[in-house]
Amino acid sequence: MSEIMNLYQKRVERVYKAINLEQPDRVPISSALGTWSSYYAGYTDSESNWDLDKCSKSLLKVVNDIPMDVLHMFYARPGGMYQALGSKSFHYLNESNIVQYSDENAEVMTSEEYPEFIKDPFRFMVEKVLPRKYSELAKDSPAKDLALAKGAMQFGMYGAKKGAAEANLITQYGIPMLFDGLAIMPLDWIADFFRGIKGAFMDMRRRPEELLEAAQALTPLVIRFGMGQMFSTPPKANPKIILLPLHLPTMLKTADFDKFYWPMFKTIIEAFVANGVIPMPFYEGDWSRYYDHLQELPVKKTLGWFEHGDPKELKQKLGNTMCILGLFPLTLLQYGTKEECITKAKELLDDLAPGGGYIFSTDKELLSAADGKAENIIAVNKFVMEYGIY
Known part of the structure; x- marks a missing residue:
């Protein structure tokens, strides 16, 4: 086995030991560097979405310069696919900005359409939602068929580039990706893509039973879409995430x-x-009032990425249930000194690392160029590698 592949195996083993609530040789580091990688490499998010080779180069530069064990995900969105389908929701505020999603275009389903949606959510999405969200799909054939063909071609090209980029990370630097796919929970799906957040909250008061039935009807579809991604990605020796x-x-x-x-x-x-499959919820906001709920989840079978929370309470309440990651504040990487960043990293390691079941990571994905200073990220990750040894 080559030196790089040996390094890759050690990193994978380190991560999965933590997931199993075991104590690896040291605390693993998972880097949520997102579209920040693009800016770090001298590109914009827009450039990386349209030119996936630039996205790949950005990721390779990041893993070459910044110490880590695993990179969260391949972050580019296939701009050509959105253009081919005539997306009304995804856009850029300017050429240097990250891609935006407009909630004003999210309400593409009326509250009166719940019964039709509940009867067959998949058919409703294909026949009603997609044409409303993508202008080219609202056209008659053959224009619609041509748009679908172009979109499928663009998505296929995206998949090939993504697979090649992830393979290069492994073969050149021994760095694995953490996520193998993504799924949206039913109520989030309804609020984000069908009714809009305001519409969903109104439905809780005015049409509570229909909203509940819609969420229940979507549940099998979420599972099917998620598992479809697991089957379509390359096999792994360890469970997919x-x-x-x-x-x-x-x-x-x-x-x-x-x-x-x-x-x-x-x-x-x-x-x-x-x-x-190992689910990894990103617990946005403060979930402390739901910790008792989370204790009901399968033990040693999930990852919990937390944005906020008291680390001592988190470890006490959930340390025997799930592997914990997150909590390191991006604001400190943005505005703090190296010394302040290292002090915070030490606090988190002291509270969360004992006994294992902990992966060091930030409290959210780094997106814009201003989300973190490279020198702070490098200093913190180097410190974790030295201080986090068991």
């Missing part, structure tokens, strides 16, 4: 969370686990 970004829970009353979110969330988590 699926990212689950969670948007609404911390905006909800606990009673609404219990009714509209938690039952479907728990069902989806358990389904992925039953199929040998």
